Amino acid sequence: MPDIILYTKNLCKSYAGLQANTDLNIQLIQGEIHALIGPNGAGKSTAIAQLSGELVPSSGSIYFNGKDVTLMPVYERARMGLSRSFQVTSVFEEMSVQENLALAIQAHHGHSFYFWAAIQKNKLLNQQAAELATQFGLLEHLDLAAGALAHGEKRQLEIALTLAGNPQVLLLDEPMAGIGPGGSKELTRLLDGLRGQYSILLVEHDMDAVFALADRISVLVYGELIATGTVQEIRANEEVQKAYLGVST
């Protein structure tokens, strides 16, 4: 039995009578890249929002590192090492890239109730921000406002913010959205480089990226998980083909 770092038990979410997630049982194995796919409106974003803590489940529970985190607020999960990226790029547009990265790093340096010392002279923050920028190819843009970055670069910054505190689990919500085939390839390479270091739950529409990256795939249709398996198993699964792959290819 491999180590399961994050799993859900009969997770349900309904909005005003509409069932968005029904009895989800997702298991994320330590170190794997696990893709969560499904047609639009299948409830992928709802699932991510519940895992990260933005939405409170209607019923069921979520376990992270063996601990029940179902009702734990977003920031506490983040501090425990459960980190998410956003589908719509969510960086601090008016701050520079350096400030964005420093802020993300600061989040994991204990508390930030320091009222006096000038932040730009904080050597540790600056050094770690520079390291992070190097890793994500953002070093030459450090002083640029995040809002002025090209779309693909903004995406990379988004991932960098997500990785800042050395989390254990990454919840990546459509990281490839809208960055074009070139950017998509580059980001795929980058995520591939993270394999093994982090356990990644990847929601993605770009099937090339999914097939290139995923160790396992779960398929969500109408809020229900219809299959989980390796890339080959999912490709071969008739139900999946009927419900999803058949339509899109």
Next chain:
Amino acid sequence: MIFTMNRKFIFLLIALIVLMALPFVAEAIGESYVISSMTRVLIFAMAAVSLDLIVGYGAMVSFGHAAFVGLGAYVAAILSFHVNEAIPVFNFPFSYDGSNNLLLILLVAMLVAALVAAVTGLISLRTHGIHFIMITLAFAQMLYYLFISLDTYGGEDGLLMQGRNQLPVIDTSDDRSFYFLCLFILAVYIVLALRLVNSQFGRVIQGCKLNEKRMQALGFNTYWYRLTAYIIAATGAAVAGVLLANKTEYVDPGLFSWHLSGELLVMVILGGLGSIYGAVIGAIVYLLLEQILSAYTEHWMFYLGPILIFVVIFARNGLYGLLQKRLNGHA
């Protein structure tokens, strides 16, 4: 870059020299009332800076900031009232006779404001946007009515102080000394505020303003940071309130009014949100405009209103934004 820093530095130096020289000039030309009205400007500048800390940097648009000015003012008036009347403020668990010591009063005022801010903030900060504006207004209104009902302290008519609170060495009853005291406190407060917005805490507050959801996903418990900022701002306003009470030697429930909260907001927006100097400039310009207009016409508000509207529509980053363009030499 160095050039612009120098320009800014020179500008600040000139401003400081002007403010230092002002009382002497005013006395020399026999217009010593200027000292009193400039003292008022300095006090309001301080209140505006404290409001800017939460509005400009933290996007917490409080429409009840005057409440903390009022609390500070009443602390000053009440504590000295009890000394002068020789009635203890309270008898349990120990007897306390009140005080006329300005330092102690400042401390008590900050504590009271912090306490009230903590309680009201706990509730207010659960809301956002327009709801936050309204709930802060509601809390200020509550205090307004509370102080109207306090008959011991004059109720609606307010409370007259018998002279200013005292300090060792400095003679606070002298208008010029009091002016310098206010200038000194404002200068110290500006330095503190500048450090604050440039610290780790300040960065977090600004992050909450720009994208609170992201801040939480990064692992920040934004609620506590925002609450702390709210409390810090309240203590600043309370200090301004103590000084204001001492300046006029009179307090009334009008200090809690939404009108004063509105004026403080106007100063902050007028000067330019999210810049400490902007708030100072906003306070100076607003109050001077008020005084100049009222010198010409009884109906000065009739003209001030459209001027404010004009500023909103055409100077989007406030006056400091305009000034910054000039100081930096480019857009």
Next chain:
Amino acid sequence: MLLFIEQVLNGLQLGFMLFLLSAGLTLVFGVMNLINLAHGSFYMVGAYVAATVMQATGSFLLALLVGLIMAGLCGLLVEVIVLRHLYKRDHLDQVLATFGLILFFNEGTRMIWGRQPLFMQVPELFSGSVEILPGIPYPVYRLLIIVTGLLVATGLYLLINHTRLGMRIRAGASNRSMIAALGVNIRWLYSLVFALGALLAGFAGVMAAPLFAVESGMGESILILTFVVIVIGGIGSVKGALLGALLVGLVDTLGRAFLPDLLQWMSASDNANSIAASLSSMGIYLLMAAILAFKPRGLFPAG
């Protein structure tokens, strides 16, 4: 018991008055996303104009008509000249600009009508009292306010739920980009909604004129109550505004009427009276804080 019924009616009367003010304000918030601190100014304009016309002609109907037209016209002008430029701006800019408008209107009325408050007679037709229940006489004029409030509420309900215009307003309140996509002339729609709100505020002002002193700044004290109403009711919801208005009207009136006795009864302390007075003034704010603490977006959040 008799007193209680009378006070309930007073509460309803205040509630419907607040509803006239808050219906327009909540629509302007909901549809245009605009904070308008100067909404009370239209109330004041309605009251001043009506009092003046009434003094000059003695005709309440004429006073009502002219008051409504002037308030609506002021609203339209303010929208076209100033507020139109601020819809896409930050709420703070709107606060500053409409604060400027308040100064302008308050001082403007002082320049025209002077500092002395005006008083307006209750129109003769409605000046008496009727016995609503045996032993309870109640002023006809106050009843009239309740009835007109009910009529306006019904009218607004029909307008919003059963007309084309209402459909657009609803669409605007829940999804701004959608009505643009529908090809509705937004400028025109916004001006209309704003003028309608101003008209209703003016209506409240006309109706209030015989009950309160007509004076500069009268708009602000009631405006704050109006804000409390729409925040309690949920911004953008006319239904919320109605319920919020009645709730605030009742809590405020009943609190002022009965809290002092209640406290006196519970404790014989000398302070009971002044404490009760302050508690009952604070009542609606306590109510609002309590509601927002549990429902941060009000009772009936729209959209």
